[in-house]
Every structure is written in structure tokens, then in C-alpha cells.
Amino acid sequence: MPLELSAAQVQALAPDAASAAAGRKLGKPAPWRTLGQSGAAIWGECQGSALYQTQVALSDFASKCSCPSRKFPCKHALGLLFLAVDASSSFAHVSEPEWVASWHAKREASDEKKKARAESAAEKPVDEVAQAKRARKRQELVLAGLDQLDAWCSDRIREGLSRLHGEGASVWESQARRLVDAQAPALASRLRRIGDEVGTSGDWTERTLHELGTIALLTHAYRRLDALSPELAADVRRLVGFTLDQTEVIAHGDLVEDEWSIVADVLEEVDRVRMQRAWLHGRASGRLATLLQFAAGPTGRFAESLVPGTRFGARLAFWPSALPRRALIVERIGAPASRGPLPAGRAVGANLEAFADSLARLPWHDRELLVLDRVVPVVARRGDATTTLLVDDEAHALPLRGEVHDLLLAVSGGHPIAVAGEWDGYALRALVAEIEGRRVDLARPTG
Amino acid sequence: MNDFLRVAILGTGQVGESRSESTGTRIDPLVDALALPERERAFLLRAGALALATRASGATLRDVARPTPSGEDDLRRPSDRLASSIASVLRRPSDELTLDLLANLAAARLRLPDDVLPIALAEKRASVRARIRPVLGARGLWLAAVRPEWGWALGQDPEASLSPEELGARWDDASAADRLVLLRRARAIDPDLARRLVASSWKQEKAEQRLAWLDAITATLVRDDAPFLVEALGDRSAQVRVAAARMLWQFADSEAASRVRALAESSFARSGAGGVLGRLRSMVGAEKLELEVTLPPEKFDPDWEKVGLVEAAPHGTGRRQWWLTQIMSAVPPDHWLTRFGTTADAIVSAVLVHEFASALLDGLATATVRFGGPSWVRPLYDACARGTTGSSTTDPAGSLAALLAPDDVDVRLRAALRVGELRAIQRFPRPWPREASREFLAGLGTYDPLRSSALRIAALAIPADLLPDSVPDPEVPENDYRAPHYLRELDEFRFIASVRRAVAQESAP
Numbered sequence: 001m002p003l004e005l006s007a008a009q010v011q012a013l014a015p016d017a018a019s020a021a022a023g024r025k026l027g028k029p030a031p032w033r034t035l036g037q038s039g040a041a042i043w044g045e046c047q048g049s050a051l052y053q054t055q056v057a058l059s060d061f062a063s064k065c066s067c068p069s070r071k072f073p074c075k076h077a078l079g080l081l082f083l084a085v086d087a088s089s090s091f092a093h094v095s096e097p098e099w100v101a102s103w104h105a106k107r108e109a110s111d112e113k114k115k116a117r118a119e120s121a122a123e124k125p126v127d128e129v130a131q132a133k134r135a136r137k138r139q140e141l142v143l144a145g146l147d148q149l150d151a152w153c154s155d156r157i158r159e160g161l162s163r164l165h166g167e168g169a170s171v172w173e174s175q176a177r178r179l180v181d182a183q184a185p186a187l188a189s190r191l192r193r194i195g196d197e198v199g200t201s202g203d204w205t206e207r208t209l210h211e212l213g214t215i216a217l218l219t220h221a222y223r224r225l226d227a228l229s230p231e232l233a234a235d236v237r238r239l240v241g242f243t244l245d246q247t248e249v250i251a252h253g254d255l256v257e258d259e260w261s262i263v264a265d266v267l268e269e270v271d272r273v274r275m276q277r278a279w280l281h282g283r284a285s286g287r288l289a290t291l292l293q294f295a296a297g298p299t300g301r302f303a304e305s306l307v308p309g310t311r312f313g314a315r316l317a318f319w320p321s322a323l324p325r326r327a328l329i330v331e332r333i334g335a336p337a338s339r340g341p342l343p344a345g346r347a348v349g350a351n352l353e354a355f356a357d358s359l360a361r362l363p364w365h366d367r368e369l370l371v372l373d374r375v376v377p378v379v380a381r382r383g384d385a386t387t388t389l390l391v392d393d394e395a396h397a398l399p400l401r402g403e404v405h406d407l408l409l410a411v412s413g414g415h416p417i418a419v420a421g422e423w424d425g426y427a428l429r430a431l432v433a434e435i436e437g438r439r440v441d442l443a444r445p446t447g
Numbered sequence: 448m449n450d451f452l453r454v455a456i457l458g459t460g461q462v463g464e465s466r467s468e469s470t471g472t473r474i475d476p477l478v479d480a481l482a483l484p485e486r487e488r489a490f491l492l493r494a495g496a497l498a499l500a501t502r503a504s505g506a507t508l509r510d511v512a513r514p515t516p517s518g519e520d521d522l523r524r525p526s527d528r529l530a531s532s533i534a535s536v537l538r539r540p541s542d543e544l545t546l547d548l549l550a551n552l553a554a555a556r557l558r559l560p561d562d563v564l565p566i567a568l569a570e571k572r573a574s575v576r577a578r579i580r581p582v583l584g585a586r587g588l589w590l591a592a593v594r595p596e597w598g599w600a601l602g603q604d605p606e607a608s609l610s611p612e613e614l615g616a617r618w619d620d621a622s623a624a625d626r627l628v629l630l631r632r633a634r635a636i637d638p639d640l641a642r643r644l645v646a647s648s649w650k651q652e653k654a655e656q657r658l659a660w661l662d663a664i665t666a667t668l669v670r671d672d673a674p675f676l677v678e679a680l681g682d683r684s685a686q687v688r689v690a691a692a693r694m695l696w697q698f699a700d701s702e703a704a705s706r707v708r709a710l711a712e713s714s715f716a717r718s719g720a721g722g723v724l725g726r727l728r729s730m731v732g733a734e735k736l737e738l739e740v741t742l743p744p745e746k747f748d749p750d751w752e753k754v755g756l757v758e759a760a761p762h763g764t765g766r767r768q769w770w771l772t773q774i775m776s777a778v779p780p781d782h783w784l785t786r787f788g789t790t791a792d793a794i795v796s797a798v799l800v801h802e803f804a805s806a807l808l809d810g811l812a813t814a815t816v817r818f819g820g821p822s823w824v825r826p827l828y829d830a831c832a833r834g835t836t837g838s839s840t841t842d843p844a845g846s847l848a849a850l851l852a853p854d855d856v857d858v859r860l861r862a863a864l865r866v867g868e869l870r871a872i873q874r875f876p877r878p879w880p881r882e883a884s885r886e887f888l889a890g891l892g893t894y895d896p897l898r899s900s901a902l903r904i905a906a907l908a909i910p911a912d913l914l915p916d917s918v919p920d921p922e923v924p925e926n927d928y929r930a931p932h933y934l935r936e937l938d939e940f941r942f943i944a945s946v947r948r949a950v951a952q953e954s955a956p
Contacts, residue, residue, distance in 0.1 A: 007531060024535075025938050030919045047920065154487035160458025209455045210501070213494025220492060352505035359503045376513045379593055389511055397511040406565035409593055413561065413586045414516030425502025438527075440562060 005061075008441065009307045010081040012265075013061060015071050019078060026079025029090050035083070036100075037091040039335075042084055043100045044091075046076045054080050055100050057107070058335045060312075061305035064103050072301035138183050142240060145182020146219045149175065149191075153212050161208055165199045172198075179241075186241035190215065202385070207426075218364060231322040232362065239364050244319065246328055254318040255330065258282035260289065261311040261340035263369060264420050264431035266443060272297055278306040279369040279420075279431075280316075280327070281343040288369055289316055289327040304329060308432065309439050311340035323362035342434045345373025345418045348396040355423060367422045367429075372398070374416035377408045390419055390428065401427040408433060411440050455494065459487055470497050517589035522558035522582065529949045530560035536946055537566050544943050547907055548950065549578035555954030558584030565590070568597040576600075611640050618644050623656050630663050638667070642675050654684035661690045668697050677701075680753055692755030696777045696817075707754045707777040714741050714774055715807070717787050736789055736797040740807065742767040743774070768806035775810025779818035795826040804830075812843030816850070824850045832859070832871060848874040857883050867897030869904075877908040884909040891937075894921040896929035902936040906943035911951035914944040 014020035026046060029035070033051065035044040043055035054065040054076040063077035073081075083090060096104070152175050156164065164171065172195025179188035194211040198204055218239055225233045238244075244252070265278040273294055280289040293302040313333035318324035346354075351370045358365050375390040378397070388405045389397040393416070400408075400421075411417065411433055421430040421442075433440045450467040459468070468486070469475045474496040483489045525533060536548050537559075552559070559567055559579075564587045567579045576599060583591070583600055591600035609617070614633045621629055626648075633641040645660050652660075661679070664672065672694070679691035680703070695703035718739035745767070747758040755777060760769035783794055798807045808830055815823045824847055831844035851859070857880040863871035864887055878884075887905050890898065906914070918941055923930045 025942070028917060028941065030917055030941075150488065153491055154485060157455060157487040157490050158458055158460040160456055160461055162456045163458070205456050206452055209452060209494045210498030213491050213496070213498050215495070216488070216491035217495035217499070348507060352507060355505070356503040359499060363499050376516075378511060378514060380511070389508065391511045391513050395510050395512070397508040398505075399508070406590075406593075407562060410564040410586070410590050411561045413589055414514045425505075 005081060005085055005307065005310065007082060007085050008439070009309050010078060010085055012307050012309075012441065013073055013081070013305060014078055015073070019071050019073075019075050022075035023078025023082055026075055027082025027086055029083065029087060031079070032083065032090070035080075035091045036094045036097070037084075038093070038096050038100075040104060041096065041100055042080060042091055043097070044080050044083075046079065048076070052076050053099050055103060056080055056084075057104070059332055060336070061307060062107070141181075141183050143223070145179055145184050145187075146222060146240075148178060148182070149184075149187065150216070150219055153216060156212065161205045164208065169195055171195070184241040186239055187215070187218070188241070190239075214364060229322060231320055234320040235322055235362055235364065238319070238321075246317075249319055249328055250317045250330055252320050253327075254324055255315055256282060256285055256287060256289075256318065256327075257313075257315040257333070258285045258287070259311055259313050260316065261343065262306050262308050263340075263342060263371070264441075264443070265306060265308050266422065266429070266431065274300060274302075276302055276306060278308070279422075281369075283311070286343075288325060289318065290325050290369075291327060291329070307336075308441060309340060310336045312336035321362065323358050323365055325365075325368075341437065342418050342420055342432070342439075343371050345371040345420075347392045347394060348372060348375070348390070348398050349392075349394065351423070352398075355425070359425075367424045369420060370423045370428065371418065371420045372428075373418050375419055376414060376416050377405060377412050377419075379409070390430075398423070399427045401429045405430060405442070407440070407442055411435055451493070451497070454490070459490060469493070472497070472500065474500065517586045520558060520585040522556050522584045523953075525552075525557050525560055525953055526949075529557075529953055530562075532946045532949055533560055534563045534566075535942075537563050543907055544946065545575065546578055548946060549575070549582055551911075551947065551950045551954070553578070553581040555950060557950070557953060558582050559587060561586055568594070568600060611637050614640065615644065618647070623652075626656075627659055627663060630660055634664055634667055638664075638669055638671065642672065646675065654682075654687055657682065657684065657687050658690055661687065661694065665694055668694060670698065673698050673701060685752065689752060689755050689757055692753060693777070696755060699779075703754045704777070707756070707774060708782070710743070710751075710754070711774045711778045712786070714743060714771055715783070716741075736787065736793045738794075738797045738801055740771075740801055740803050742803070743770045765806075768803060771803065772806045772810040772813070775807055776813035776817065778814060780811055780814045780820040780823045781818075784822070791820070791822040792826045795823070795830050799830055809843055812847055816843075816846045821850075825852070825855050828855075828859075832874075842874070844871075845874045849876050851876075853880055856880055861886055864898070864901060864905075867895075867899075867901060869900045872901050872904055875908070878910045879905075879908045881910060881913065884913050888913065888915060891915075891918050891940075892921055894923050894930070894933065896927070896933050899929065899933045899936045902940040903943065906940040906947070909944075911947045914948045916948070917941075918944070 010023070011020045014023060031046050031048070033045040033047055036042070040059065041055050041057050043053070046052045046054055048067065050067075052065055052067040054063070054067075054074075056063045056073075056077055061073075061081075063073045063080075065074045065076045067074050067076055069075065172191055176188040176191045176195075179185070179191065190211075194208060198208060201207070218236065221228065221232075221236045222240055225236060228236065260280040260282055263279045263281050265276055268275045268277070273296060276291075276293045276295075278291045278293075280291060281287070282289070291304070291306060293304060293306070295302050312335075315330040315333065316327040317330050319326045351372060355368050355370070358368055372390055372392065375392050375398075377400070378389045378391050380387050380389050388400040388402070388408065390400060391397040408419070408430055412435070415435075418434040419428075419430050420432045420434075421428045423429075430442045433442060449471075451470050454462055454468055468490050470493050474493055477496065478489050478492050481489070481492070483492070524530075533548065533552070536544055539545070559582050564583070567583070567587070568591055570576055570579055580600060588600060591597040609629070609632055611633070614629050614636075618626065618629055626644075630641055630644060633644055641664065649657060657679075676691045676695050680688055680695075682688050682691065692703045695701040696707060698704055699708075716739045718737045747756075747766075747770070751770070752758070756770060756773050758766075758770075760766045764772075780791070784791065787794060795808075795811075798804055798811070801807065808827065811823065812827050812831055814820070815827055828844055828847040828851055831847060848856070856875055860872070860875050860879060860883040862868075863875075864883065879887075884905075887898075887901075887909065918937065920934065920937070923934065
């Protein structure tokens with residue numbers, strides 16, 4: 001059986017807890033009339049209120065089922081994967097039935113079409129005059145928007161941050177809308193995020209000041225794009241709201257072929273849009289990459305199945321940047337494998353030195369994946385406040401975001417463990433721990 | 448708070464020019480070099496650079512001590528697969544499966560997996576906590592020290608071996624709950640000490656606590672308790688007086704027992720021929736026993752309270768029949784074997800045809816549970832199970848079922864399973880007899896909606912080593928509205944069975 005996912009990894013694919021539970025129940029041989037596997041897929045026919053044909057591609061865990069569920073993957077696909085984990089011998093090596101073979105053919109045809117579209121887009125003649133005109137017009141809009149934003153920020157400092165607490169979200173929202181009108185949507189999102197944090201913690205004034213200051217540095221830099229390196233200029237444009245489509249990323253970004261471990265991921269939902277931010281680590285290149293995916297609605301499907309703890313061969317294209325992190329999958333190579341260990345970790349000091357280097361290259365770098373080796377979670381109490389620290393062998397410690405991390409404490413028991421998480425310069429969001437080779441997902445516990 | 452942040456909070460418009468708007472770092476000359484005309488813009492650029500410097504310098508804390516790690520565990524760690532099942536069970540709303548699982552883990556000397564310890568320690572109910580404590584292991588106890596609200600796991604162990612001196616020393620300052628723990632411990636090592644401790648605080652305690660103390664010693668009564676109980680008959684609380692009198696029923700020569708026995712004998716007698724000849728004839732079955740039952744008088748005699756009778760009847764029960772039930776429950780049932788010279792079967796048969804059958808059966812059943820009487824268990828169980836005995840809060844057949852001999856359980860359980868008699872099925876002690884279990888499992892291949900509600904109970908009651916690895920879905924008729932419920936319950940059966948089987952397999956040496 002080429003599939004070696006763990007039950008926890010299958011569970012991580014589920015769109016919600018109910019689907020995972022339903023999938024678990026179907027992860028037994030009884031409901032399956034037929035089961036089979038080839039080098040490319042596993043499949044089965046599940047007897048529910050009708051006979052459903054379910055299949056999962058081994059290259060990327062994409063699935064298809066004839067059931068009417070709008071959830072993706074559906075419980076039948078999850079059940080098939082759970083069964084493959086628990087009882088792989090139930091799957092006979094047989095030739096693919098027509099309904100499996102035809103799905104493969106369709107997917108291959110679709111991939112070819114995508115490639116062809118990308119190639120034709122790249123070859124499409126560009127009306128440079130019209131393009132320059134559009135760019136000029138946008139530049140005028142953006143600059144006017146930034147002037148207006150700078151004035152707004154200055155007003156906040158003149159009036160004092162303490163007033164923000166009583167003014168509500170509308171202050172931020174109206175300014176964010178102006179930025180959207182000025183075609184600077186990324187800045188608008190950044191402003192909304194700052195507004196959301198007002199009054200939510202004891203140090204919100206300091207954090208808000210830092211964030212408004214960071215925006216000031218960004219608008220300052222935007223007005224001096226010509227003085228920046230092309231890579232940093234690309235970052236500044238991206239942070240304001242200029243986007244690249246996938247063809248442009250492939251055309252202008254680094255292309256790196258490697259075996260990529262999906263170290264951890266973060267799932268967030270804003271305004272009914274789900275986002276997955278997956279952190280990848282290249283085995284040979286040692287590079288870090290973040291893949292962002294979006295899906296509409298609470299159960300919408302992501303384009304790629306990215307299961308933390310697995311690894312896969314692929315060529316990635318990185319967005320042009322002074323600190324290339326965001327990437328997209330150009331092409332997968334071979335079938336994914338499971339149980340990729342965490343990348344080699346480092347002590348607290350070495351991790352922070354690397355983060356400082358990253359900031360030197362890209363001062364607006366929001367977050368970085370840190371892998372901390374041999375750290376012990378410790379509860380620290382200062383007055384009424386309680387926090388959790390990760391302490392390394394040299395007695396250096398980093399604070400974790402939030403209060404007490406019960407699960408992390410439980411799996412460590414005071415013994416050194418490896419922890420990977422997102423560091424934003426202030427606190428670590430712990431995502432995964434590794435104890436004696438066993439992964440524990442801290443962001444979404446299994447069971 | 449530094450001056451720079453103070454200015455930001457108050458606002459540059461609110462503070463004078465003299466207030467510091469510099470960061471006091473090398474950032475200041477960089478921003479000054481820009482010669483910006485607007486004060487606030489310069490302030491914001493300083494803030495941005497300061498944020499960058501803060502993030503780049505890292506929020507490292509130094510010389511942070513690590514705690515002493517958790518020690519080696521005497522208990523074994525479950526396999527990853529069982530650990531996953533345990534996590535699933537503990538994340539569900541707590542139910543019988545949780546309690547069963549925790550007990551089985553403790554018996555198998557397995558501990559809870561690390562990642563479910565926070566869930567287990569967050570448990571609030573005392574009954575579940577008592578089962579969690581033995582399976583926390585060294586890691587769980589280490590973790591319990593992290594949060595004050597988890598301290599219950601480290602708290603005083605009711606089984607801790609305190610010496611009589613330690614018990615006495617702790618008693619005066621102990622809380623009500625702790626005193627109960629101390630009393631149980633004292634009772635186990637020195638009943639006289641337990642009585643002395645109780646007597647020392649009896650008058651100062653609330654009635655609720657005094658009742659709890661009586662309840663704590665009721666299962667281990669000794670003759671030396673009688674004087675203390677007689678004294679409690681004069682307690683200021685009616686509930687305490689009644690409880691003490693009922694405890695005195697255990698001593699046949701106590702006044703309470705004698706008086707209530709006299710009441711019983713005047714209410715419950717055999718009619719017709721008595722004497723030696725009559726007894727002989729009924730013993731050989733030549734004469735059918737007929738009963739003469741006299742209800743207590745219309746008016747409740749205040750003296751009855753002193754012998755342990757309660758005046759107010761449960762809702763839906765006649766007052767006089769309720770008094771009769773209590774009177775019958777106060778007398779060891781074997782007393783009637785001697786008095787009537789016949790068998791329990793004969794007496795129960797005679798009771799069954801009497802107009803006050805329900806009240807009499809309730810009383811006899813309670814007496815059998817209270818005093819014992821092996822020959823009564825089967826006939827009384829059968830009579831109670833088929834009739835309308837008990838109230839909304841009592842089920843005499845349920846108490847008797849636990850006393851039935853295994854063969855008697857087997858026959859009755861199988862009959863109840865065949866017809867899906869849920870109330871009866873729930874009464875039988877666990878684990879179920881093996882033959883009845885096998886018969887139930889053999890029927891799983893066939894769709895039988897009458898079994899729907901029995902499936903969960905069976906999954907918990909069938910001996911774990913008999914539970915099957917897999918249970919196929921049976922053929923389900925189309926358009927049967929009961930089928931979805933049946934299939935859901937069958938899924939639950941599979942889940943519970945898989946968990947119990949996994950524990951059983953890992954408990955094997």
C-alpha cells in the first residue's frame with residue numbers, strides 16, 4: 001500500500017469534526033461492497049442510503065464521490081482513507097474500474113488545459129500603451145490613498161490612542177474602505193486587523209502604536225520604490241495590494257524542485273472565507289515556503305490537499321521577494337509520503353538571530369516558522385497574568401501566545417521536546433510538537 | 448510605561464512640545480535626518496522603526512528555570528490506537544462508556560494518554576474524578592500541579608493511611624467534606640474512634656451533615672453503635688431521627704426493631720388454619736397459603752416516627768399502603784418463613800393475589816435487599832418484574848436483579864432480550880452471562896428493530912473477550928422508519944465494542 005497516512009493526518013483533511021466522526025465510522029470494512037487500489041488511487045463502493053462510488057487520488061489526496069454531500073472531502077472519502085490507514089489489506093490490487101480510470105483521465109485533461117492556458121497567457125501579446133496607462137492611473141490612486149492614510153494615522157497620534165478604545169470598529173472600517181477605493185486592498189486588510197485587536201489585551205496600545213508605525217514605514221517606502229532593490233520593491237508593492245497572477249509568479253519567481261515536508265498549518269476563517277496557511281520545508285534546499293489557500297464557506301474545498309506531517313515531491317514557484325516565502329505548487333512529482341519528521345530544530349537564540357536576519361531583508365515580514373529543539377514548556381506567573389514559556393537548554397525562553405498551553409504541557413511533562421510554530425517577533429503560536437518521533441498537532445488536536 | 452508610549456496614548460495634541468517624542472535609541476537621528484515637517488509623521492516613523500528593532504531583538508527571557516520533569520510511570524502507556532480511542536471517548540459527553548473505560552484501564556494498569564490529560568483533569572463530577580485519579584499516572588499528577596483547579600487530583604486520598612492520632616488531630620479543623628473522608632477512614636480502622644469523632648461535633652453540625660455521617664457508617668454497623676443510634680432518636684431533625692431508627696432495625700433486640708416487628712405481625716398474618724398442622728400442610732403444599740393483611744390505622748401515630756416510619760407518601764401512593772410497605776421493609780424476610788412455616792415461593796404467590804400486592808412486594812423486596820434472604824430473591828424478582836411495583840423513584844426489581852444467581856440471570860436476560868424489554872435488560876448486572884451474550888451476538892446479523900435500544904447496553908455488558916471484531920450491516924427492509932435509528936445504534940455498538948476489546952487486548956500480560 002503506497003499510502004501511509006496516520007489516522008490523525010486523515011482527520012486533518014476533514015472539513016469539520018462531524019465529517020471526521022462520520023468518516024471514522026465508515027473506516028471499517030463492513031459498509032464497503034468493493035475496495036481496490038492501484039498505484040495511483042484507492043477506491044471503494046460504500047453502501048449508504050444508496051451505493052456510492054468513492055475514490056481518492058494518491059498523488060494529492062484529491063477525492064471524488066458520487067454521494068450528494070456538499071462537504072469536501074465527504075465522509076465516504078474520509079472513511080476510505082481511515083480504512084486504508086487501519087486495514088490496508090482490505091484493498092485488493094486490481095485494475096481500475098471504468099469510473100476510476102475516467103476520473104483520472106478527466107483530471108489529467110484538466111491539468112493539461114490549465115498548462116495550456118498558462119502558456120497561451122504568457123504568449124499573449126501585451127498592449128503596452130494601455131498597460132502603462134492603467135498602471136499610471138492606479139499609481140495616482142494609490143498615492144492619493146496613501147496620503148490620505150498618512151493623514152489619518154497622524155490624526156490618531158495627535159488625538160491619542162486611548163480614544164480608539166471607545167470609538168469602535170467604524171473608525172477603522174471607514175478608513176479601510178477608502179484604501180480599497182484607492183486600490184490598496186492589502187493595506188486595507190492590515191488596518192482592519194489592527195482595529196480588531198484594539199482593547200483585546202493589556203498591551204494593545206503598544207501593539208497598535210507599533211502597527212501604525214509599521215504602516216508609516218511602508219507608505220514611506222512606497223514613495224521611494226526606485227531606491228529599493230527590485231525584490232524589496234516587489235514586496236512593498238505586494239504589501240500595498242498589487243498582486244501577481246500565477247503565471248507571473250511562475251515566470252518571475254524562483255522555481256525550486258525538492259521534497260517538501262508540510263511541517264504545520266494554520267486554518268482561519270474570516271467573513272465565511274476559510275484560509276489555510278501551510279508551512280513547508282524543502283529537504284534538500286532547506287528552504288521554507290508558505291502555501292496559502294482559500295475556500296468559500298465553512299466546508300468549501302481547497303484546491304490542494306495539504307496534510308501536515310506528510311511530504312511530497314514538487315516544483316514550487318516563489319513570489320518574487322527579498323525574503324521569498326510564499327509559493328505555489330507548479331507541479332507535484334510522485335506520490336506523497338507520510339510521517340515526515342520536523343526539520344532540524346535550533347535553540348531559542350539561534351532561531352531569533354535567524355529571524356532578525358529575515359527582518360533585515362524584509363522589515364515587514366509578519367511571521368516566520370521557528371523549529372525549536374529541546375525546549376520545555378513552563379508556566380510563568382507574573383502577578384495575575386499567566387503565560388507559557390518555552391525554555392531551551394541554555395535557559396533562554398520564548399513566550400507562547402495565549403495563557404496556559406495545557407496540551408503542550410501534557411505531552412512534554414517537563415521533558416525537552418521539539419516545537420514548531422509561527423513567531424511574530426512578540427510571541428510564538430505553537431502549532432506542532434514532536435516527542436520521541438511522534439507528532440502532536442497543537443492547533444487541532446485529534447481523537 | 449516609557450515616555451514615548453505615554454505620548455502616543457495621550458496624543459501629541461494633548462501634551463506639550465516638551466514631552467519626549469524621542470525613542471532614546473539610534474533611531475532618533477535617522478528620523479531627524481528626514482527633516483519631516485509634521486510632528487506626528489516623525490513620531491510614527493520612529494514608532495515603526497522601534498517596532499522593527501523590538502521584533503528583531505527578540506523577546507528572549509534569560510535564566511528561566513525548568514521544572515522538575517514528571518517521573519517514571521508505574522502504569523503502562525496504551526498503544527497509539529487505543530490512545531486514539533480513549534481520546535474519542537473522553538471527548539464525548541461523559542457516559543457509562545467513560546466510567547466503564549476508566550475502570551477497565553485501571554484494572555489493566557494502563558494510564559491515560561498524555562494528550563487527553565487536560566480533558567480528564569477538567570472533569571467536574573466527583574464520581575468520574577474518582578475513576579480518573581487511578582489512571583492519571585505520574586504524568587497526570589505532574590500536570591495536575593500546573594493549574595490550581597486541577598488540584599483535586601493531588602488532594603487528600605480517601606484511602607490514605609492516616610493513623611488514629613492523625614485523624615483525631617485533623618478532625619477539628621477539617622471542612623465538612625473532609626470530615627466525611629476522615630470519618631470513613633476512622634470507621635475502617637477503629638469504629639470506636641469514629642463514634643467519638645462524630646459525638647464530639649454532633650450538636651454543632653447541620654442536619655445535612657449529621658445525615659451524611661449516619662449514611663457513612665450504615666454499611667458497617669456494629670452492635671456497639673446501638674447506644675449512639677438510640678441517642679440520635681432524640682435528634683432535633685426528624686430526618687436524622689428516622690435514619691437512626693432505621694439503622695436500629697438491623698439489631699433485632701433493639702426497641703425500634705421490636706416495635707416495628709410487632710406492627711408488621713399485626714398487619715401481615717396468615718388466615719385460616721394455623722398451628723403446627725397448618726404449617727405442616729402448607730409446607731408440603733397440601734394447603735394453599737392465604738394471607739390476612741391489615742392496613743395500618745387511618746391516622747399516623749407520632750410514635751411510629753420513633754421506629755423509623757415516614758408519614759408522607761411518595762406521589763401516587765396511598766398513605767396507608769406506604770406505611771405498610773415501610774413496616775414490611777423493616778423486618779428480615781426470613782422471619783416470615785419461620786412464622787408462617789412455609790417457603791418464600793408460597794408467600795410470594797399468596798402476596799401476588801392479594802389486593803395490596805404492590806405495597807407488600809415493595810416492602811418484602813426492600814427487606815430482602817436490606818437484610819438478605821437468598822430464597823426470596825428469585826420469586827420476588829419475578830413478581831416485581833412482571834408487576835407494577837415500585838414508584839417513579841424506586842425499582843425493587845432493579846435492586847433484586849443484582850442479587851440473582853447467574854443461572855437465574857441468564858434465563859431472564861435471554862427472555863427479556865428476545866422481546867426487547869428494555870427496562871428489564873437494564874436491570875441485570877454486568878457483565879452478562881456468557882450464554883446470553885452469545886445468543887445476543889448471534890442475532891446481530893439480522894435486522895431486529897426491537898433490539899435497537901438494547902444495543903448500547905449490550906455493548907457495555909457483554910464480556911469484552913466475546914465482542915466481535917466487526918459487525919456487518921444486516922439487510923434492512925426498505926421504508927422501515929425504524930431502520931435509521933437501528934443502524935445508528937448498531938454503529939454505537941461497534942464503537943463501544945471496539946474500545947472495550949482494545950482495552951481487553953492490551954490488558955493481557
